[in-house]
Amino acid sequence: MKYYIISGEASGDLHGSNLVKQLYLLDAEADIRCWGGDLMQAAGATLVKHYRDLAFMGFAEVVKNLPTILQNIRFCKQDILSFQPDTLVLIDYPGFNLRIAEWAKQQGFKVIYYISPQVWAWKANRVKKMKQCIDKMLCILPFEKKYFRDTWNWEVEYVGHPLVEVVEKKKQFGVGSLEFGVVHSNPKLQTPNPKPSLIALLPGSRKQEIQKKLPIMLQVARSFPEYRFVVAQAPGLDDAFYEPFLAAYTNVSTVRNQTYDLLLQASAALATSGTATLETALFGVPEVVCYKGSNISYQIAKRLIKIKYISLVNLIMDKPVVTELIQDELTPDNLVRELRSLLQDSAKQKQVQEDYLALKELLSAGGHASAQAARIIVDFIRK
Numbered sequence: 386m387k388y389y390i391i392s393g394e395a396s397g398d399l400h401g402s403n404l405v406k407q408l409y410l411l412d413a414e415a416d417i418r419c420w421g422g423d424l425m426q427a428a429g430a431t432l433v434k435h436y437r438d439l440a441f442m443g444f445a446e447v448v449k450n451l452p453t454i455l456q457n458i459r460f461c462k463q464d465i466l467s468f469q470p471d472t473l474v475l476i477d478y479p480g481f482n483l484r485i486a487e488w489a490k491q492q493g494f495k496v497i498y499y500i501s502p503q504v505w506a507w508k509a510n511r512v513k514k515m516k517q518c519i520d521k522m523l524c525i526l527p528f529e530k531k532y533f534r535d536t537w538n539w540e541v542e543y544v545g546h547p548l549v550e551v552v553e554k555k556k557q558f559g560v561g562s563l564e565f566g567v568v569h570s571n572p573k574l575q576t577p578n579p580k581p582s583l584i585a586l587l588p589g590s591r592k593q594e595i596q597k598k599l600p601i602m603l604q605v606a607r608s609f610p611e612y613r614f615v616v617a618q619a620p621g622l623d624d625a626f627y628e629p630f631l632a633a634y635t636n637v638s639t640v641r642n643q644t645y646d647l648l649l650q651a652s653a654a655l656a657t658s659g660t661a662t663l664e665t666a667l668f669g670v671p672e673v674v675c676y677k678g679s680n681i682s683y684q685i686a687k688r689l690i691k692i693k694y695i696s697l698v699n700l701i702m703d704k705p706v707v708t709e710l711i712q713d714e715l716t717p718d719n720l721v722r723e724l725r726s727l728l729q730d731s732a733k734q735k736q737v738q739e740d741y742l743a744l745k746e747l748l749s750a751g752g753h754a755s756a757q758a759a760r761i762i763v764d765f766i767r768k
Contacts, residue, residue, distance in 0.1 A: 386412055386766055389470035390419040390430065391461070391485060393439040393478035395620075396660065398422030400500065400547040400755065401476050405430045407759035418468050420461070433464055439481065457481070462488055471766050476500050483511065483518075490518035495766065497521045499758050501541070505532045506692050512537050521765050523758050526701060527747050544757040545750030548660070552645075552667040560649040565615070565638035566624060581613040581636070584724070585647050585654035585670065587661045590619040592626070594657060597677045599630050602655045604717035605724060606637050612652070613637070617644040653727045655720060662696040662707065666744055671727040671737050673720060674698075674709045701747060706740040 388408060392401045402424035408415050409429055419430040420439070426432040439457065458481070465473065465485075472495040475482040479502035486496050501524045504511050512533070515522070522541040524530055530543040584606075588599040599616070606614040616639045618627060624639070631637050640647055644661075648654065648668040656665050658676040665672045674696040694700050698707050708723045710716075726733055750757065 386414070386472075386763075387416045387468065387470040388418070388472055388474060388762075389465055389468055390417060390421065390425070390474045390476065391478065391482055392419070392421045392425070392476035393436050393481055395422065395436065397476040397478055397500070398424045398436055399551065401425045401430075402428040403547060403550065403753075403755035404474070404476075404499065404758055407755045408763065411759055411763045418464075418470070434461075439478075454481075458484060461485055465489065465494070466492070470494065472497055472762065474499055474762060477502065479511070483515065487514065487518045490520075495520050497523065497762055497765065499523045499544075499762075500525050500547075501529055501533075505529065509536075512539070521761065523761060525748075525754055526697075527750070528701065528703070542761055543750060544761065545752065545754040546663070546748035547754040548663060548667060549745060549748050550753040550755060552664065555645045556649070556668075561643065561646040563615070563640055563643055563646055563650070565640060566618075581611060582652045583647065583650050584609065584612050584614045585644075585651040585656075585665070586614055586616045587644070587654060587656040587665070588616065588675075589657040589659070589661075590621070592622065594678070595619070595622075595626075598657060598675050598715070599627075601677070601715055601717055602675065602720065603630060603634060603637060605655065605720045606634050608721045609724070609728075610636055615640055615647055615651070617647055653724060655724070658695045658709070660697070662698050663701075666698045666707070666741050667748075669738065669741055671734060672707050673723045673727070674707050675715050675720075676709070676711045677715045678712070698744060702740060702744055704740075706737065706744070 390401055392398055398421040401421045405417055405425055405428040408417060417430040418433060419425045420434040421432060422436050473489045475486055475498045477500040489496050496519050498519045501522055502511065516539050524541050524543050525546045527543060530541055533539040533541045586602050588595045588602060614637045616627065618639050618641045620642060627639055648665060648670050651670050654665045654670045654672040655675055656662050656672045658674050662672065662674050676695055692700060695709055695711060696707055699705055710719050
């Protein structure tokens with residue numbers, strides 16, 4: 386059978402690659418064409434467009450690149466018509482994929498959506514159109530099944546979260562040797578311990594969010610001289626961007642493309658809200674969740690986004706498993722207090738690990754997400 390898969394981001398490439406592998410296991414004659422990245426291509430899919438050519442973030446950048454975006458949509462439609470797949474599998478990336486879904490349904494193609502847009506947080510009005518043009522929705526968060534059923538009378542499938550298998554695989558593979566990049570402004574000062582315990586700093590991937598949060602995170606290092614604080618650098622940002630932030634610290638290092646190796650060794654983490662909070666929890670690392678934006682952006686987001694928590698960990702568990710320090714609450718003093726509690730309070734450590742275990746069980750859903758998603762997709766086409 387013929388499958389046309391579209392993902393537009395690095396995370397979609399990762400989850401798409403695992404899906405591709407599972408589709409080949411179930412359908413040895415599968416012909417898979419994709420928009421994605423190196424991982425999906427390595428898994429055996431024919432790569433049409435790389436996600437690097439699709440990543441336009443923010444209103445201004447989207448407007449500036451509108452001709453390219455529209456050209457990509459036209460090309461995608463032509464390529465689908467030429468390929469004539471048995472099904473179209475869309476992975477997250479809603480701004481692009483929902484347009485393609487609506488068109489593909491009109492052309493008579495079977496449309497399956499894997500990793501639902503987070504319409505429960507904002508833009509819920511999208512669901513009416515989604516119901517009309519998506520034949521099968523595969524969700525990765527446990528509360529989404531109930532949300533779509535109770536709020537929208539739409540029966541969807543919950544397959545579990547694909548990060549569970551990704552993290553499990555990394556744990557089985559083992560920790561790699563961390564290659565630190567250290568910036569010292571004062572060579573007279575020495576790191577107190579040649580092999581200190583590590584605290585992971587995950588300040589995000591975009592310049593603006595890093596500029597807002599990393600300086601606050603770094604100030605915490607002065608209160609814990611016996612620890613090495615390690616900043617996970619974003620893939621798209623070079624060392625020169627980070628050097629001014631790190632210059633005043635001697636117990637701070639950086640790593641690049643080694644976030645999972647860092648989490649395997651970290652005693653605790655300060656993590657930006659987003660997928661990183663879930664990854665940190667699945668590695669069993671106690672964490673404090675950090676969010677800070679411009680005041681205007683925060684006030685707009687507070688009015689538009691209707692959720693109880695900002696971290697996926699707390700949203701999934703529906704309780705405050707991890708502390709969230711948001712906007713004005715994100716201060717060095719608050720971070721020091723919360724980090725000290727995570728490192729020294731044994732009762733808190735025990736409770737966090739119990740909650741993390743329950744979280745993993747919820748997200749496993751009886752098996753691996755990519756295997757379950759592939760089985761549903763193949764069964765749906767063969768009906």
